Amino acid sequence: MTRPADIVPFNIGETIASYCSRIAAACGYENAKTFATQHGFRFQGLAVGNEDDLESFASLLGASRQLLYRGVVITKDRITSLSGVEFSYSMAHRRRLRFCPACVLQDERQAAGRRGHRAYGRIEWLAGPIRVCREHGLMLVELKPHPSPDLAHDFASKLAFEQEIVPSLAETAFRMKPDSLQGYVEGRIRSGPNGNSWLDAFPMYVVVRLCETVGAVARYGIRVRHSEVSYEGWSECAGTGFDILRGGETEFKEFLVALLERFYETASDMGGPSLFGPIYRMLAEKSSGPSYEPIREIMRDVVLNEIPVGPGNDFFGPVTERRVHSVYTASREFRIQPARLRSVLIRSGIVDEAASDRTFNRVLVPVETMESIAEEIRSALSFKDTAFRLGLDRSKLSSVIECGVLRTFEAATAAKHGSDVNLTVLATATFREGDVDDLLRRLDTLPTVEPTSALLPIGPTARKTNSKNGDIIRILLDGGLKQVARVKHEVGFASVRLDPREVRELTKGEDHGCYSFREVEMAIPVSNPVLHALIEGGHIATVQRVNPYKRHLQTVVEPGELERFKRKYVSLNSLAGQQRMTARSLEARFSRRDIRPEFIASGTKFYSWEAVAPAFD
Numbered sequence: 226m227t228r229p230a231d232i233v234p235f236n237i238g239e240t241i242a243s244y245c246s247r248i249a250a251a252c253g254y255e256n257a258k259t260f261a262t263q264h265g266f267r268f269q270g271l272a273v274g275n276e277d278d279l280e281s282f283a284s285l286l287g288a289s290r291q292l293l294y295r296g297v298v299i300t301k302d303r304i305t306s307l308s309g310v311e312f313s314y315s316m317a318h319r320r321r322l323r324f325c326p327a328c329v330l331q332d333e334r335q336a337a338g339r340r341g342h343r344a345y346g347r348i349e350w351l352a353g354p355i356r357v358c359r360e361h362g363l364m365l366v367e368l369k370p371h372p373s374p375d376l377a378h379d380f381a382s383k384l385a386f387e388q389e390i391v392p393s394l395a396e397t398a399f400r401m402k403p404d405s406l407q408g409y410v411e412g413r414i415r416s417g418p419n420g421n422s423w424l425d426a427f428p429m430y431v432v433v434r435l436c437e438t439v440g441a442v443a444r445y446g447i448r449v450r451h452s453e454v455s456y457e458g459w460s461e462c463a464g465t466g467f468d469i470l471r472g473g474e475t476e477f478k479e480f481l482v483a484l485l486e487r488f489y490e491t492a493s494d495m496g497g498p499s500l501f502g503p504i505y506r507m508l509a510e511k512s513s514g515p516s517y518e519p520i521r522e523i524m525r526d527v528v529l530n531e532i533p534v535g536p537g538n539d540f541f542g543p544v545t546e547r548r549v550h551s552v553y554t555a556s557r558e559f560r561i562q563p564a565r566l567r568s569v570l571i572r573s574g575i576v577d578e579a580a581s582d583r584t585f586n587r588v589l590v591p592v593e594t595m596e597s598i599a600e601e602i603r604s605a606l607s608f609k610d611t612a613f614r615l616g617l618d619r620s621k622l623s624s625v626i627e628c629g630v631l632r633t634f635e636a637a638t639a640a641k642h643g644s645d646v647n648l649t650v651l652a653t654a655t656f657r658e659g660d661v662d663d664l665l666r667r668l669d670t671l672p673t674v675e676p677t678s679a680l681l682p683i684g685p686t687a688r689k690t691n692s693k694n695g696d697i698i699r700i701l702l703d704g705g706l707k708q709v710a711r712v713k714h715e716v717g718f719a720s721v722r723l724d725p726r727e728v729r730e731l732t733k734g735e736d737h738g739c740y741s742f743r744e745v746e747m748a749i750p751v752s753n754p755v756l757h758a759l760i761e762g763g764h765i766a767t768v769q770r771v772n773p774y775k776r777h778l779q780t781v782v783e784p785g786e787l788e789r790f791k792r793k794y795v796s797l798n799s800l801a802g803q804q805r806m807t808a809r810s811l812e813a814r815f816s817r818r819d820i821r822p823e824f825i826a827s828g829t830k831f832y833s834w835e836a837v838a839p840a841f842d
Contacts, residue, residue, distance in 0.1 A: 233338035243346030274299030323356035404464030426496035440466030445504025616717025628695025680722035734773035
């Protein structure tokens with residue numbers, strides 16, 4: 226008697242249900258269920274990996290369970306295990322006949338076993354993420370479920386019903402390239418996790434759903450709908466998602482942060498769906514059990530680092546800590562006007578100026594920094610109170626700030642946080658109380674002389690010496706003045722009396738050594754309109770230097786530039802005077818020798834010395 230195992234061989238990569246189905250068909254049974262029943266086991270039990278039915282089938286074949294185990298498909302609690310790789314119920318395509326028609330035809334031509342029963346069902350054809358036959362480059366064909374419940378999992382019987390259309394299916398099958406996720410799934414089914422991928426730690430159904438969903442968001446945005454993506458599109462999404470996630474937790478976090486960066490530019494709420502779209506919805510579903518928890522933890526960590534959520538909020542469960550404050554959340558917690566808080570953050574350089582265009586909920590700062598700033602804002606002195614304490618009017622206080630003697634609260638905060646910003650002094654500026662008191666302590670430690678009529682307050686001294694109040698106060702506090710007196714009926718800097726002559730010597734600017742326009746006119750020589758025409762025409766370069774006496778910026782000509790011009794050019798009138806000729810006769814001589822002016826400035830002709838030299842040989 227021929228043993229069933231001798232009729233058709235058990236192929237590598239074949240499901241045990243397919244093998245039983247082919248034996249039943251080769252032995253002439255109506256279907257595999259009937260064959261199994263007559264031999265004392267349940268075909269349905271064999272198809273889902275029942276140990277007793279597997280034992281009975283192995284005994285029938287005279288084979289070891291270990292030999293058959295490679296083809297066992299186990300289904301339990303809506304999880305299907307293919308070669309030990311777990312797929313969800315929806316990912317394991319078991320009810321429908323799913324196959325590569327080119328492989329079926331090739332099996333019948335080349336495989337071992339009884340003719341008509343050589344084509345076998347591969348384990349990998351059951352895996353939804355495997356969409357393409359890698360050998361033939363064809364998209365797997367999936368036919369409608371057979372109406373008879375007796376044919377569930379019965380590969381050979383279902384294939385027999387479709388045998389006539391298999392050749393045409395092979396000709397018309399859609400050509401596709403396998404995506405990178407498919408390659409990963411095939412590798413785990415064939416050889417198991419290799420331990421080199423972050424994804425290996427997760428069940429396959431988690432990997433597949435996460436890759437497809439992340440890929441869909443990466444390709445179509447967070448508003449993508451499942452129905453909008455084609456079958457081929459899902460393959461592209463799976464590959465894109467896998468390429469992102471194969472880099473591990475770090476690259477996944479970077480992807481999530483990038484989604485949040487786009488979110489900052491919108492006015493959407495801060496709920497999970499608005500932040501991450503289908504990724505959040507997938508993880509929030511009841512069907513996403515404990516296996517997805519590490520993914521939820523990663524997303525929760527990213528949100529806490531990037532979004533102003535805190536106790537009282539919910540993100541995959543109650544939030545118990547705060548890591549980031551927005552201007553809005555901080556303004557409510559510390560009772561500070563949000564516009565004031567945002568202004569301080571911008572002017573302190575803690576956030577960039579673009580924050581002024583964002584809503585208060587989109588301006589974010591680490592919680593420790595925000596708490597420190599809020600406390601300092603509440604204890605800062607106003608511009609008016611600071612001026613009163615220092616004995617300065619508003620203009621003098623502004624000058625003190627501009628000269629760097631006293632920093633505004635914003636500038637002091639910027640320095641504390643390592644920022645370097647240029648700030649406009651506003652009447653609404655505030656100041657650290659400690660900085661103000663420090664100035665007064667420095668003033669009180671200066672040695673003084675008795676007041677005399679020759680010593681003047683800071684304001685009149687500044688006017689007499691054409692100096693800035695702030696510069697005088699800076700020199701004063703640095704101990705650079707010897708003639709310093711204090712009067713008792715004034716406070717702070719209002720009590721100071723100084724010697725204008727001493728101040729003038731210390732505040733006089735350095736001579737810039739350049740020529741004024743008047744000096745240039747005399748040196749060339751030209752009239753004022755001609756000089757301006759030379760400058761506007763780019764023939765003479767100018768620079769700006771501080772006038773040592775008036776202290777304003779003055780447009781001047783550097784000595785080297787003037788010498789360059791005089792060596793290179795000469796006006797017709799100047800040259801005529803040097804040659805004791807009239808300008809008309811000199812110009813006639815130039816015309817006979819075809820010597821033309823280099824340029825004309827305000828009606829005055831200028832020649833190159835090099836060009837006119839031959840005219841005097």
